[in-house]
């Protein structure tokens with residue numbers, strides 16, 4: 001990731017699980033438990049789990065000057081994602097963004113990070129399942145080159161909904177790489193632009209985003 005983005009991607013830590021569960025419960029009809037997340041972080045050697053946080057410039061500047069043992073308290077988790085490396089497939093296991101932080105490119109930033117880390121770990125392509133009704137997530141996946149290859153009937157046990165199986169082209173193909181480059185450039189430009197219009201404050205209970213032009217605190221939106 002380049003410097004000067006207003007967000008950072010970091011490995012998920014056990015200390016993040018409580019915040020993750022808050023997002024998980026509004027993001028998914030059948031949420032994973034704390035135990036499931038702990039297993040993914042600590043025990044599952046095929047699993048890579050990441051979180052996205054805001055990266056206020058002051059915190060990064062301060063962190064660079066502090067000795068490593070005096071690190072800055074991490075900012076709140078805004079979203080998270082993971083994949084399992086299954087032979088040469090990066091299988092996306094989860095991805096979610098806090099409802100108040102959606103439509104700002106964070107889903108893309110998370111997915112991009114999974115694709116890049118998957119490729120580094122030797123994956124040749126990425127795969128996933130998605131509810132047929134989840135057009136938002138499908139839009140995100142299509143943007144990054146995923147295509148529907150099959151449909152699994154009654155895959156989700158909570159409501160018997162079908163799943164689409166989506167797969168990327170092979171990572172090494174020109175088609176995949178050219179699209180990834182274009183998406184990455186567009187995303188970084190968008191995130192840097194957004195970062196210049198924000199100032200960040202820590203308030204009790206979390207991070208408050210304020211826009212310099214209107215100073216209005218963002219309101220909570222309905223989850224998906």
Ligand SMILES: CC(C)(COP(=O)(O)OP(=O)(O)OC[C@H]1O[C@@H](n2cnc3c(N)ncnc32)[C@H](O)[C@@H]1OP(=O)(O)O)[C@@H](O)C(=O)NCCC(=O)NCCS
Pocket residue numbers: 027028095096097098101102103104105106107108109129130131134135136137139140141143224
């Ligand atoms: C899916 C999810 C992670 C997207 O996160 P996000 O930060 O809002 O997404 P981004 O802002 O990065 O958007 C990336 C792309 O996703 C698609 N998308 C995201 N939200 C959308 C919406 N409300 N309507 C239509 N398309 C949408 C668009 O293609 C968008 O690209 P664009 O900005 O060029 O139009 C988020 O909606 C979420 O957490 N949903 C609940 C959990 C979930 O369904 N996870 C997927 C399980 S398979």
